[in-house]
Amino acid sequence: MKGHALTVADSAPVIAKPGETGFDTATRVFNSVAIPEPAAATTARTVEQVRNALRYATEHGLRVRMHSTGHGAGAVRPVRDALLIRTALDGAVTVDPTTRTARIPAGTRWETVVKAAEPHGLTAAHGSSGSVGVVGYTLGGGLSPYGRLTGLASNTVRAVELVTADGRHRRVDTESDPDLFWALRGGGGGFGVVTAVEIDLFPVSRVITGAAYWPGALADRLLSTWLDWARDAPAIATTSVRVMNFPDVPDVPEALAGRTTFTVDGVVHADDIGAARLCADDLLGPLRALGTPLLDTWQEDAPAAVLRAHMDPEGPLPIVGDHLLLHEFDARASASFLDVLGEGSGSPLVGAGLRQLGGAYAAPPSPGGVLDRLDARYSYAGSGLAADPEAAESLRSHCTKVRHALAPWNTGRVVPSFVEDGTRRQGHLDTRQAVAVARVRAAVDPEGLFRDDISPTDLRQE
Secondary structure: OOOOOEOOOOOOOOEEOOOOOOHHHHHOOOEHHHOOOOOEEEEEOOHHHHHHHHHHHHHOOOEEEEEOOOOOHHHOOOOOOEEEEEEOOOOOOEEEOOOOEEEEEOOOEHHHHHHHHHHHOEEOOOOOOOOOEHHHHHHOOOOOOOHHHHOOHHHHEEEEEEEOOOOOEEEEOOOOOHHHHHHHOOOOOOOOEEEEEEEEOEEOOOEEEEEEEEEHHHHHHHHHHHHHHHOOOOOOEEEEEEEEEOOOOOOOOOOOOOOEEEEEEEEEOOOOHHHHHHHHHHHHHHHHHHOOOOEEOOEEEOHHHHHHHOOOOOOOEOEEEEEEEEOOOOHHHHHHHHHHHOOOOOOOOOEEEEEEOOHHHOOOOOOOOOOOOOOOOEEEEEEEEOOOHHHHHHHHHHHHHHHHHHHHHEOOEOOHHHOOOOOOOOEOOOHHHHHHHHHHHHHHOOOOOOOOOOOHHHHOOO
């Protein structure tokens, strides 16, 4: 029989230890390979519950960690000596169509935000999956299907509400605390428990979006054609290519199940839908000329369709994967990529591919937080399903093989919200940035309540 979790008042959170009611809910994550094992856990639904959870941690000598949907669990360091707070703050998404902003409680998923904004002719720089939590994705950088137009999602943040180690509930922006606001946007966390964010929205009514899948045997010509287009593509298009090895299971379309395919997916959005159609034709026409797709969902649609284009799984799933930021790809890079990931490579990864960067990713319209731009042309991400320990080891081994193959084009940097493996030494800031962020973190949390044993050199480019 499970024990009884600790609670002292309605305003107090239920603090649960392993085996007690509420513990499993608070520690639930998207990646079942990386289930956290904290000393205690709680789900906080109000600011007062967050405050009381911090008080409990201080009284019991525990550090504090946070998550909401748990999509980034694979990148998280051990939490055994910590209290894990799952943020699921009460309240609805509030959209202001006049200022084109939205206030979003921590724990909210992107699907909810997109649905709230769409009636106003607006949307956000959301991710490719509607089930991903807004806060972790956004403050960790955030690569959006609209990203070449909007830049990193962290650049769209206008304010952050959080409870700091001293129990204060603060609204932080460029006016109230510019240093903390700068560090919060891409600094790696550890500044407090975020309870809400306010973000910019942008106008959109119709988009061209979808995915097309071809037989894996066409991958070399398709990849070459896509790269030629991507080098000078307008910023209204943000696309990706992936080699997919879909399992033969009922949820996978019959045309794709049990075979290797090459897919091109993404979004084309412009104020003039006619311009978007022309851009989509420039992209897809040469690709379709190489062969008839096995499945082709590209079409004009409402903004909510963007969340379905990438066909990301809802989870939870046992996932092992990796992520890199890459320089410009040439013919040699393409050959190396397909040699370790293409048809006949023996890759155990279900999906592995490149996301198109450049545009506002590289040149945001105005300076943002500590991570506000990417000096890279492509983002690589690949992952597979670890059904058992043997499969997990095979996946890790192949991820290492891919790293070695792509080493000549690896920038050495990552986007925090894309990191799948916290055991690899990798970073997203240079030494100067990391030291400055650490200084802000020490000022807001002098006793180290949120300390994660990360030194500034752990965050720099190696």
